[in-house]
Amino acid sequence: MNQPLHFNRRHLLAGSIAGAAAVATSRPLLALSANDRMKVAFVGVGGRGGANLSAISSSGAVDVVGLCDVDSRFVDHAATRFTTARKFTDFRKMYDAIGNDIDAVVVSTTEHTHAYATMPALQLGKHVYCEKPLAYNVYETRRIAEAAAKAGVVTQMGTQIHASGNYRRVVELIQSGAIGDVSEAHVWVSRAWGYQSKADAEKHRDRLFVDSRPRDAMKPPAHLDWDLWLGPAPKRPFHEVYFPGPNWYRWWDFGNGTMSDLGSHWNDLPFWALKLDAPQTVESFGLPPHPEIAPASMTTVYQYGSRGKLPPVTLSWYQGTHKPELWTQKAIPQWGSGVLFVGSKGMLLSDYGKHVLLPESDFAEFKRPEPFIADSPGHHQEWLQACRGEGETGSPFASYAGPLTEANHLGNVAYRVGKKITWNRETMECVGCPEAEPFLRREPRAGWSLG
Numbered sequence: 001m002n003q004p005l006h007f008n009r010r011h012l013l014a015g016s017i018a019g020a021a022a023v024a025t026s027r028p029l030l031a032l033s034a035n036d037r038m039k040v041a042f043v044g045v046g047g048r049g050g051a052n053l054s055a056i057s058s059s060g061a062v063d064v065v066g067l068c069d070v071d072s073r074f075v076d077h078a079a080t081r082f083t084t085a086r087k088f089t090d091f092r093k094m095y096d097a098i099g100n101d102i103d104a105v106v107v108s109t110t111e112h113t114h115a116y117a118t119m120p121a122l123q124l125g126k127h128v129y130c131e132k133p134l135a136y137n138v139y140e141t142r143r144i145a146e147a148a149a150k151a152g153v154v155t156q157m158g159t160q161i162h163a164s165g166n167y168r169r170v171v172e173l174i175q176s177g178a179i180g181d182v183s184e185a186h187v188w189v190s191r192a193w194g195y196q197s198k199a200d201a202e203k204h205r206d207r208l209f210v211d212s213r214p215r216d217a218m219k220p221p222a223h224l225d226w227d228l229w230l231g232p233a234p235k236r237p238f239h240e241v242y243f244p245g246p247n248w249y250r251w252w253d254f255g256n257g258t259m260s261d262l263g264s265h266w267n268d269l270p271f272w273a274l275k276l277d278a279p280q281t282v283e284s285f286g287l288p289p290h291p292e293i294a295p296a297s298m299t300t301v302y303q304y305g306s307r308g309k310l311p312p313v314t315l316s317w318y319q320g321t322h323k324p325e326l327w328t329q330k331a332i333p334q335w336g337s338g339v340l341f342v343g344s345k346g347m348l349l350s351d352y353g354k355h356v357l358l359p360e361s362d363f364a365e366f367k368r369p370e371p372f373i374a375d376s377p378g379h380h381q382e383w384l385q386a387c388r389g390e391g392e393t394g395s396p397f398a399s400y401a402g403p404l405t406e407a408n409h410l411g412n413v414a415y416r417v418g419k420k421i422t423w424n425r426e427t428m429e430c431v432g433c434p435e436a437e438p439f440l441r442r443e444p445r446a447g448w449s450l451g
Helices: 005-011 014-024 048-057 072-079 091-101 111-123 138-151 165-175 198-203 226-230 257-261 268-273 379-387 397-417 434-440
Strands: 038-043 062-068 086-088 104-107 127-131 155-158 182-189 281-285 298-304 313-319 338-343 346-350 355-358 421-424
Touching: 038 048, 038 091, 048 062, 048 072, 048 104, 048 127, 048 379, 062 072, 062 091, 072 086, 086 091, 091 111, 104 111, 111 127, 111 138, 127 379, 138 397, 155 379, 155 397, 165 268, 165 338, 165 346, 165 355, 182 268, 257 298, 257 313, 257 397, 268 338, 268 397, 281 397, 298 397, 397 421, 397 434
Parallel strands: 038 062, 038 104, 062 086, 104 127, 127 155, 182 313
Antiparallel strands: 182 338, 281 298, 281 421, 298 313, 338 346, 346 355
């Protein structure tokens, strides 16, 4: 039986995380020198993990010493390039075997095992790069943020767009007051994957259509260790609707749908520009929640209070067929996905690669502020340089990636309970809503623990 979340308030109270984050974002306690070769182990080396492996290994002065994946095809393929690296299927065994001989770890597993692959590295005092979202639920996210702050190592969540020049210029415009005080922000993504009708799944080019858990079992492919893939999740038979990725992304037992995935990238921009942290209230709208499958389309409304001199702000998230009213009224450009800031002096619309001040005629003579956010050498390179004591990362676990991930998860919590939630960050509970607790944390399967 789960313990109430408030029992674990010692894990990260608002005050303690702020102080600990100062350690985590300063010069790393375990910094390598500029001339040291960095010994890195990789957990997950297929798909996104393969991309991370290529980017980090090619940066120079990096030795790949460990390769781990539950799919032997990916490990064997990576080992043809990194012939001296040791191969593993179970990351727990990898840490036992070479944990003391590595400097850093890159985690690119499925969402539901992020925390379990990351925590041992932090406890060993290793620098960590982890793909988004940081962890599977609010509780795991808070535990990872706490461990990162305590370890004082360099961390980076894989929100690669955070390193873009476009995002930096948008943040500068918002924070310098180009559109005045921002009272609203609207974020929408056009991807419609998840629970929906078969006709809508075909219309929206979903990867597959499924509306219930399969009753039949399939034999796992010989190259996959299905039990290890399940990890801390409840046991269930193998089926192709879960594997390969990102089929798993829609199943609540393994992921949290579009909000958890794309929210990490798109909500990142208002989170950064508006200096957001923990929301006061969260409310979500969409089809009645499915017990197994995350929704294809959904709207979530967050209320944030004042942050220093910044006024309260409402952040609204729309996925799939849901769009902001200004978009449906064609009062703004019809971008498929975007972030719209609404201020007292105008609006700013952005996507990953471009942005525009609106109405454009009002800003024809506008002079942009001089850049005050330094350009990034690249999201991976930021992390590698910070590990050597040069600069800081843009998405460290304790002070930034953790709160961002928690907020995204809370959008799904509000959707699954079907009512507005009031969030108490200190006690880690939805006030007066005990039915939210199973969505905030879960007990892992036997044999799995965050320690």
